[in-house]
Amino acid sequence: MNKVSLRLGLITAATLFTAACAHHPDVRAGADGIHRVVIASEDTDQGSREAIRQANSFCKERNQTAAFINENSKYKGDYDEKTYKTAKKASKAAQVLGSATYVLGGQTESTAGGIVGLGGAVADGVLGNGYNVEMKFKCM
Template identity: 35%
Template sequence: MRNTLVALSLCSLLAACAHHDDVRPSENNTHYVAVNSQQKEEGGREAMKQAKHYCESIKKQMYVINEEVVYQGSTPESEYLSNLKTADIVSNVGTVLWIFGDGRVDDAGGIAAITGESVKASMGKPYITKMHFKCD
């Protein structure tokens, strides 16, 4: 059991150190990062975070050259956003019922919360944020 805890702790620590996995460095100092995300804003924040961390790791300042967000889902974007919002509502209401429910309501709330999160996870990450940046 102790070895398992040590292994899990080590994996968590190593994963925490990898803050710019999606960065593709180049020789001409114009680097590239592409991040998939479930929501537009989420991808932009993650791309910025990775680019900044990459530049900080080489002791330089990060400057964005350009950024583009593309939706590449299998359903129309408006339908995807509607389904995502519905799944989010089901998950949030389920969580509230799970926590504050009495008797059978808390069981139903737990099922709704888990179902909402499962649906969101199954919807994938159809937004791709592409960013070119420099480190100076």
């Protein structure tokens, strides 16, 4: 077996191993049977859905079902919450508008659309995930 084949095999194995462990990376098992999952997200709805998905995956591996004890959502962003929400909406709109203009416009419009879309993506990245959603649950 040559070095390239060996490296490719190792990379493939590492990728499969990582993917196998990736369905509930934010779950923290509790010694008392009460587990918790903490998700950083753009909004509380998205964070709640992801926390529920990971908790269900965690319990399913144990042939059980997740029973939720409580949920706590908290804004943790660098800006005040209203500014964060407004800026997130503006960055998403810039990405959509820029992408559409890039694809559908002429040469000049495409360049401008690309710049607007990229600016929206950069702004979205800078704003990051403003919310933490924490859920506590038991597997039953």
